[in-house]
Amino acid sequence: MTLQYSLLDEPLIRARQVDGGQTVQYSLPGLFVALAHDEVRDFPALRPHQRHPWHAFMVQLAAMALHHAGRDQPFETEPEWKDALLALTPEHPDGAAWCLIAPHDKPAFMQAPVPGGKVEDWKSIKDKTTIATPDELDMLVTSKNHDLKAARMRQAQLDDWMMALISLQTQEGSMGSGKFGISRMNSGYGSRPGVGIISKQQFGKRWSRDVSKLLAKRENIVEIMGLKEQGGIGLVWLNPWDGSDSLSFGVLDPFYIEICRRIRLQLSGNSVISAIGTGSQTQRIAAKERNGITGDPWTPIDIAEKKALTISVNGFNYQLAADLLCGKYSKPIAQEIFATDGTNGLVILAQGVARGGGKTGGYHERRIPISPVVRKMFIQKQTDVLAKKAEYRVAAINEMRSVLWASITTLFDNGKQQEKGKSAPKGLKQKVSAYLKQFEQAEDTRFFDELNAEIESIDSDNTRLQWLLSMADRAEVILKNAFIAGPQSGEQRYRARSAALSRFRGCLRSDKTLPTLANYYLQLTANKEIAHEPV
Structure with missing residues (x-):
């Protein structure tokens, strides 16, 4: 099996431009350049429940690359971004870790290497031979027909698979034996919420803002969470995983991007992508006792209960939204208001999927307007x-x-x-x-x-x-x-x-x-x- 569909070299990510709404396709480095210039309006492949995982992925990855390069400002060119991303995978200079398809004993994008590369005995995580569509691969919200019908994406494109991988690997919870969830939620039946400040500007401005805030707060996250300032594991999918071991939380980079499932994409003879997977004996990151308190820049923490916010089926109703605004929850980095955010049009964007034992309570999203006087109160911490x-x-x-x-x-x-x-x-x-x-x-x-x-x-x-x-x-x-x-x-x-x-x-x-x-x-x-x- 050869390397195919490189996110570093091929324009696989569809986006609509701010001016005119024309659809263009970017490589990952090209997308970062476009975001830095605030040229991106939205992404055709992005489904509502994938919005926060996609934003978080782009911000954490860019912040990780910039820190590793010793910079506090985005690169200006695609070659610079490509070099910076490759520098995060020094043991894989061929770029395998950024390809959707790679030999199974090597990392592929959001897919851990399989020791020995043997997957003949794998069944799909849905108990089938293969997973034929990205929405089947995606997290429970689509896989059980609760909010969206499953297995509908028969004409899927490559970025559909990419979005599904990011969604599954960075926001899924426990789903029974061998199907463990992520570290960035309170318990396997919790949620990975996304709460942060946005303005009326486009994707790019928000991305730039959050990247800047993460870089400024990196040392704080390291100190409070006990993570590694230098040399920590940032891209968790680079490490081989046979399903029997967990990574210690303390070995991670503060901006780490995790995976929670053993998944591999494969290509048939007629160039059709499918996925296979298998269970694990334990969760990938040993952080159960942290109750979702991981330094995630978008996750509010219940101060009294000392645990990450979990969204119920009621979503971000006025009671929870008021609590997020007024002190029951400590504000994550992305929710802090800074003088550089401007004075008008500020909104708290709250997003997340409500989950439970083997079911979902739907995708929830709310925008909470921040008036100029309220903004001043937040900045002055009054x-x-x-x-x-x-x-x-x-x-x-x-x-x-x-x-x-x-x-x-x-x-x-x-x-x-x-x-x-x-x-x-x-x-x-x-x-x-x-x-x-x-x-x-x-x-x-x-x-x-x-x-x-x-x-x-x-x-x-x-x-x-x-x-x-x-x-x-x-x-x-x-x-x-x-x-x-x-x-x-x-x-x-x-x-x-x-x-x-x-x-x-x-x-x-x-x-x-x-x-x-x-x-x-x-x-x-x-x-x-x-x-x-x-x-």
């Missing part, structure tokens, strides 16, 4: 006020949700109030939950815009009050929309609707629910009474 305002709003939405739950439950139960401590029947819970979901989704979409409005306001107390009043109005609309699904017969209908509205409005006027609203309504009533007093 976020206590922001945290308190965000916590108040999360708690207020939860209180309004509870009020709405009690009111709609009263409606569907023919006007009866549920006894305290007594659980509602399952069918009733399901009906009520559908309306609560509408409420939460609506509040979720406006949460940060309205939080920023309060932060920027010269009268924040009044801005908060107006938000509470508008939220109460929106909740009442949802309650009234539920009338059509409530009792419909004569007197029973009127009794149920009246009882539900009475409970809703009564709860809002209780100082045990939302005191600010209760005080407003109390004052409103007092003002009306004064206005009607005889002169």
